[in-house]
Structure formats: C-alpha cells, structure tokens
Amino acid sequence: xxxxMVDTGVKQVKSLDExxxxxxxxxxxxxxxxxIEAKNWMPEGYRKTLIRQISxxxxxxxVGMLPEGNWxxxxxxxxxxxxxxxxxxxxxxxxxxxYSAMETLGADRDEEIDKLHSGKAKYSSIFNYPTLNWAxxxxxxxxxxxxxxxxxVVLQRTSYGPYSRAMIRICKEESFHQRxxxxxxxxxxxxxxxxxxxxxQDAINRLWWPSLMxxxxxxxxxxxxxxxMAWKIKRHTNDELRQRFIDQTVPQLEFxxxxxPDPDLKWNEERGHYDFGVINWQEFYDVLKGYGPCNxxxxxxxxxxxxxxxxxxxxxxxHANKKKQRSVA
Amino acid sequence: xxxxxxxxxxxxxxxxxxxxHVGSVHAxxxxxxxxxxxxxxxxxxxxxxxxxxxxxxITATATDEKEPLFDPSEDKVYRHASFYELPDEVGHM
Amino acid sequence: MKKYDxxxxxxxxxxxxxxxxxxxxxxWCGRAPALEEEMALMNVxxxxxxxxxxxxxxxxxxxxxxxxxxxxxxxxxxRDYRNLLLVEQPNGDFAVTMSKQFLYDAWQxxxxxxxxxxxDQQVAAIAAKSLKEVIYHLRRSSEWVERLxxxxxxxxQRMAAxxxxxxxxxxxxQETDAVVDSLSESGIIPDAGALKQQWQQTVAKVFTDATxxxxxxxxxxxxxxxxxxxxxxxxxxxxxxxxxxxxxxDASW
Numbered sequence: 001x002x003x004x005m006v007d008t009g010v011k012q013v014k015s016l017d018e019x020x021x022x023x024x025x026x027x028x029x030x031x032x033x034x035x036i037e038a039k040n041w042m043p044e045g046y047r048k049t050l051i052r053q054i055s056x057x058x059x060x061x062x063v064g065m066l067p068e069g070n071w072x073x074x075x076x077x078x079x080x081x082x083x084x085x086x087x088x089x090x091x092x093x094x095x096x097x098x099y100s101a102m103e104t105l106g107a108d109r110d111e112e113i114d115k116l117h118s119g120k121a122k123y124s125s126i127f128n129y130p131t132l133n134w135a136x137x138x139x140x141x142x143x144x145x146x147x148x149x150x151x152x153v154v155l156q157r158t159s160y161g162p163y164s165r166a167m168i169r170i171c172k173e174e175s176f177h178q179r180x181x182x183x184x185x186x187x188x189x190x191x192x193x194x195x196x197x198x199x200x201q202d203a204i205n206r207l208w209w210p211s212l213m214x215x216x217x218x219x220x221x222x223x224x225x226x227x228x229m230a231w232k233i234k235r236h237t238n239d240e241l242r243q244r245f246i247d248q249t250v251p252q253l254e255f256x257x258x259x260x261p262d263p264d265l266k267w268n269e270e271r272g273h274y275d276f277g278v279i280n281w282q283e284f285y286d287v288l289k290g291y292g293p294c295n296x297x298x299x300x301x302x303x304x305x306x307x308x309x310x311x312x313x314x315x316x317x318x319h320a321n322k323k324k325q326r327s328v329a
Numbered sequence: 330x331x332x333x334x335x336x337x338x339x340x341x342x343x344x345x346x347x348x349x350h351v352g353s354v355h356a357x358x359x360x361x362x363x364x365x366x367x368x369x370x371x372x373x374x375x376x377x378x379x380x381x382x383x384x385x386x387i388t389a390t391a392t393d394e395k396e397p398l399f400d401p402s403e404d405k406v407y408r409h410a411s412f413y414e415l416p417d418e419v420g421h422m
Numbered sequence: 423m424k425k426y427d428x429x430x431x432x433x434x435x436x437x438x439x440x441x442x443x444x445x446x447x448x449x450w451c452g453r454a455p456a457l458e459e460e461m462a463l464m465n466v467x468x469x470x471x472x473x474x475x476x477x478x479x480x481x482x483x484x485x486x487x488x489x490x491x492x493x494x495x496x497x498x499x500x501r502d503y504r505n506l507l508l509v510e511q512p513n514g515d516f517a518v519t520m521s522k523q524f525l526y527d528a529w530q531x532x533x534x535x536x537x538x539x540x541x542d543q544q545v546a547a548i549a550a551k552s553l554k555e556v557i558y559h560l561r562r563s564s565e566w567v568e569r570l571x572x573x574x575x576x577x578x579q580r581m582a583a584x585x586x587x588x589x590x591x592x593x594x595x596q597e598t599d600a601v602v603d604s605l606s607e608s609g610i611i612p613d614a615g616a617l618k619q620q621w622q623q624t625v626a627k628v629f630t631d632a633t634x635x636x637x638x639x640x641x642x643x644x645x646x647x648x649x650x651x652x653x654x655x656x657x658x659x660x661x662x663x664x665x666x667x668x669x670x671x672d673a674s675w
Binding site: 062065066068069072073074075076077078080081082085086088089092093095096099134184187188191192193195196301302304305306308309310311312313314315316318319320322 | 445448449451452453454455456457458459460461464465467468471472474475491492495496515516568569570572573574576577580662663665666667670672673674675
C-alpha cells in the first residue's frame with residue numbers, strides 16, 4: 001500500500017444518529033456509493049484525512065522513482081532501458097495525477113512537498129530499501145508494484161471522485177509495470193546464467209518481506225481504519241489485501257522457480273489461502289520512523305532537487321511576468 | 330515567489346469529441362502549461378487537442394445550487410428523443 | 423579504431439549522439455527542478471534512446487558481423503564511439519543541461535529535416551520518425567533557453583556561464599569531413615554548408631530572444647567525437663552504462 005497508517009484524527013466512528021444533518025446527508029451519500037466531488041460539503045476530518053492519504057500516495061510515487069533511477073543509467077539493453085525509462089516517467093506522472101487530485105481539496109502542492117522534505121509527511125516504507133542488483137528492477141515491478149496494484153484496484157471505488165478517477169487512470173497505466181518486472185525475472189531465470197539466477201533469488205529475499213509490509217500492520221482495533229472504511233476512502237482491511245496479494249503471488253513465485261524467505265509459507269487447504277510467517281513489525285516501524293537503510297538519502301535527494309531547482313522556477317516566473325508586461329505595453 | 334500557476338487541463342481524445350477535463354498541471358506560463366499537459370496527460374496517444382486554463386479563472390456552480398440549477402430540467406422529458414413514440418413503420422429517426 | 427563505410431560511420435554518429443544525450447538525461451531522474459520537468463526530461467530521453475536504437479539497428483545491419491544494436495551500444499569502446507563531444511559533457515546545472523539540449527536539438531532538427539529526403543530510404547524513414555519528436559524537443563529547449571536567459575539576473579548569469587563552458591564543442595556542428603562530403607555528394611545527407619548556416623540562424627535567433635550574446639564560431643582543437651577522440655567524460659559515462667554487459671558477457675537480459 002502506498003498510503004500507510006493514515007491518521008484520521010478520529011477516536012471513534014460516529015453512528016448516523018450522532019451526526020448533525022449535514023454530516024448525516026454526507027454519510028448517506030457515501031453509503032449509497034455516490035461520489036463526493038470537490039465542491040460538495042464534507043466533514044473537515046474527511047478532507048484532512050484525504051489530503052494526508054493522497055499526498056502520501058503521491059510522495060510515494062515520486063520517491064519511488066529513486067530506487068529505479070539507481071539502475072536506469074545501467075540498464076543492460078535498449079529494450080530494458082526504454083521500458084524502465086517509461087515506467088519511471090509513469091511514476092512521475094502518477095505522482096502528478098495524485099497531487100492534482102489532492103489540490104482539488106484545497107491543499108497546496110508545494111506545502112505538502114515541504115512536509116515531505118522536513119520529515120513530517122510519510123511515504124511508503126518500501127522505497128527506503130536499496131536496489132542492489134539489476135534483478136531488483138524486476139522484483140520492484142513484480143512485488144512492489146504488484147502489492148501497490150492490489151491496493152489501488154480497490155481504491156478505484158474510493159468515495160472521493162477526483163481520487164477515484166486518478167486511481168482508474170493509474171491502474172490502467174500500471175498494468176504494464178508489474179508485467180515488465182515479472183518478465184525481467186522470468187527471462188533471467190529461463191535464459192540467464194547462474195550469476196543471474198542468484199541475482200533474482202537475492203532480490204526476492206530482500207524485497208519479499210518489505211513488500212508484505214506495504215499493506216500496513218493488522219488493522220484490528222485501529223480507529224483510523226474503521227473511520228477510513230466508513231468514509232470508503234479505504235475499502236478493505238490491510239490483512240485482507242495482504243492475503244490477496246500473497247495468494248496471487250505465490251504461484252508466480254513457484255513458476256519462476258524461486259523461493260520466498262519464509263519457512264512458514266504454505267497452502268492451507270482448509271482456509272483456501274496461503275499461511276505465512278510472522279512479519280517483523282519492529283522493522284516496519286523503524287523504517288517508517290526514519291531508520292530505514294535509505295531514508296536519509298531519499299529525502300535528501302528530493303529536497304536537493306527542489307532546492308537546487310528554485311532558481312529555475314523563479315526564472316520561469318520572472319520571464320512570464322516580463323512577457324506579460326511587454327504584451328500590455 | 331517561485332510559485333507556478335495551477336492550470337486545469339482539458340483533452341480532446343479524438344476528432345469529433347468534446348474536450349474533457351482530465352486534471353491539472355503547474356506551469357510558469359501558458360505555453361509551458363500546454364507542454365506539461367501534453368507530457369503528462371497524453372503519454373499514450375490519448376489526445377489530439379489540449380486546452381489549459383488557469384484554475385482561478387474557472388467559475389463553477391456551488392453545491393447548494395444543484396437543485397435550482399439542474400432539477401428543473403429533470404421533468405422536461407420532452408427534450409429527449411425517447412419521449413416520442415413512433416410506430417415501427419416509420420423506421421429509424 | 424575501426425573504419426566502416428561512410429554511411430555506417432554516419433549512422434554510428436547519429437546513434438551514438440542520441441544515446442549519449444539520452445543517457446545524460448537519465449541521470450536527471452528524481453533530480454529535476456520541478457515534477458513537471460521530471461516528466462519532460464525523461465520524455466525527451468525516451469525519444470532519444472529510441473532514436474539511437476533505430477540508427478544503431480541500421481548500422482548493425484550494415485556492419486553485419488553478428489553484433490546487434492545492443493552490442494554496438496553496450497560493448498563498444500570509448501575510442502569507437504562517434505558521438506558529438508557536446509552531448510558527453512556532464513549535466514552541470516539546469517542551465518548547462520538545457521543549453522546542451524538546445525544546441526543539439528537545433529542541429530538535429532535541421533539535419534533530420536533534410537534527411538527526410540535522403541537518397542537512402544532507410545535513413546529517410548528513421549529521420550522522418552525522429553523529426554516529429556525533435557520538433558517538440560527543440561520547441562521546449564528553445565523556450566527554456568529564453569526563460570533562463572531572460573529570466574532573473576541569476577538565471578541569466580548561469581546561462582552565460584553554461585554557454586561559455588559548452589560553446590567550444592560546437593565546432594563539430596560546423597565542420598565537414600570526408601564522410602560528410604562523400605555522403606552529401608551522393609545525396610544521402612544534406613550539404614554541410616547549408617546545415618551550418620541553418621543551425622547558426624536558429625541559435626542566433628533564440629539567443630537574441632534570450633538576451634544572450636552569440637559567441638564567435640568555435641574552432642576545432644585536437645578533439646573530435648567522430649574520430650573517437652573524446653573528452654574524459656565519455657569513458658566514465660560508458661563504464662556506467664555498459665556495466666552489466668561488460669561484467670556478464672555471456673548473460674541474456
């Protein structure tokens with residue numbers, strides 16, 4: 001999930017009876033699956049939560065370019081280079097779609113980006129892991145984008161219209177991301193040498209657990225999850241989505257001829273699902289709090305990009321103003 | 330300030346269709362807005378024409394105007410072709 | 423240094439320049455001055471790497487020694503690369519990057535326009551496809567040169583400094599050699615003199631609009647991209663770009 005543990009600021013979900021008329025009408029609209037649009041009345045908590053969730057999602061897309069940018073200059077063939085460039089470009093684009101949806105809520109993009117750079121805003125924990133060999137480009141596409149897609153597919157039905165439409169567009173464009181990732185790995189496993197096969201297994205070993213963490217901790221007892229579900233800005237629990245991801249991914253893993261670094265991973269006939277081992281949530285919280293392997297580098301790169309670009313953006317504005325004045329004169 | 334302007338973007342996906350709102354971009358001037366919109370919203374041949382307009386220049390209906398503005402047309406069914414029943418012999422019209 | 427027939431040499435020059443320029447744009451990933459510009463730089467890079475593949479495909483077909491475009495791009499040595507010196511220069515700040523882009527785009531534009539009428543059909547076809555992309559590249563980079571040149575005092579100074587750094591490499595847009603002369607005689611590529619003039623005019627116009635002064639013609643000096651005499655920057659760029667192919671020569675990707 002690209003937006004993890006979004007705070008709703010709500011301790012307990014209100015029942016319809018406890019709401020005032022406006023809020024009740026709003027909730028009834030949501031219950032009836034009517035989309036909320038930018039100009040509609042909405043509770044302040046809904047607006048703020050959405051800004052937080054959409055901006056986190058957007059930040060994740062943008063920071064998510066960096067682990068791939070680490071290999072785009074080293075892609076081994078024209079085909080792989082072009083695919084990776086197109087994928088990275090899509091990610092910048094998806095960040096922009098999302099910021100655009102966020103701005104319909106009255107939030108300012110630059111302010112939200114400042115929060116990212118000052119460490120106040122979160123982004124997906126997964127992008128704080130390093131990409132250490134070329135197979136990581138495959139594993140990121142297959143596992144990381146795969147996990148994101150499971151989440152984003154359900155977000156297409158989210159209650160806020162602009163967010164939902166951005167998600168629909170993103171899902172449509174992202175369908176190639178996961179496939180290109182898997183194909184990188186499959187090609188290395190089927191046509192590669194021993195060193196390449198080792199790269200693939202190594203990438204899976206490193207990215208398997210962090211991918212499962214992307215769905216966030218179990219949401220039992222979380223008031224945030226309950227409120228987000230009531231507002232339909234979240235449509236399934238973290239555990240449901242994680243299970244769905246594992247169930248669809250394990251057969252693909254087996255087809256590759258690789259293994260997951262989880263001795264407890266096995267099919268449970270009775271449940272009709274795969275069982276899996278215990279996730280190391282301490283690691284997840286550490287990474288989220290800034291102690292991941294690449295947190296500093298990721299934020300520093302983004303901060304520098306925007307800081308070093310200030311003179312460029314200023315020059316563009318200055319030039320536009322000069323032109324306007326000339327056309328008036 | 331280095332703040333760029335927020336522009337709303339409308340794309341005509343095919344000749345003969347209306348321009349449709351697709352989202353927004355930031356840009357320092359109109360030309361840059363067109364180009365940014367082109368790079369962002371037509372990466373997969375989605376468009377044949379783009380309009381950009383500063384978001385601040387758009388006047389929109391307010392939510393509470395929904396009833397007076399749109400409900401009156403709800404009962405004007407005679408504006409729709411399906412209101413008129415013609416015998417089959419007349420053929421397609 | 424291997425010598426191929428004139429057309430093949432020319433194809434390598436075209437392909438290598440597009441590839442090296444595209445590679446430099448890849449280096450901007452995640453570092454552009456605005457998110458919108460992130461898209462734009464990668465977009466141009468994507469076009470150029472695609473163009474490089476087309477030129478090198480054709481070159482490989484003519485060389486016909488079992489190497490394909492990938493082998494030419496990812497296994498060829500520095501001394502065998504035929505790209506313009508300008509495009510291998512480090513990105514520097516956004517002013518350097520945009521100046522490089524503009525000077526290269528202006529040259530590509532006029533050259534490709536003429537190449538659409540090449541006596542060689544395959545050259546004409548690749549040029550026609552590339553030209554559509556390059557028209558847009560040139561528009562964007564011209565606008566940026568104008569914005570930065572005629573923007574703030576700081577941006578103007580940065581642009582002037584960027585041009586000062588880069589201008590000396592532009593002699594390659596102006597000078598002819600045996601390959602160019604022979605190919606233009608047979609109608610495969612345009613006349614070097616006419617091309618030089620068009621390039622100068624475009625540069626002069628944009629620089630004037632950008633309140634930047636046009637330096638005097640650059641003179642050649644020892645180095646020559648098309649002879650494989652490069653600046654030291656190319657070797658490092660290739661070491662990065664070719665790493666996987668070099669480290670795992672029997673691998674399939």
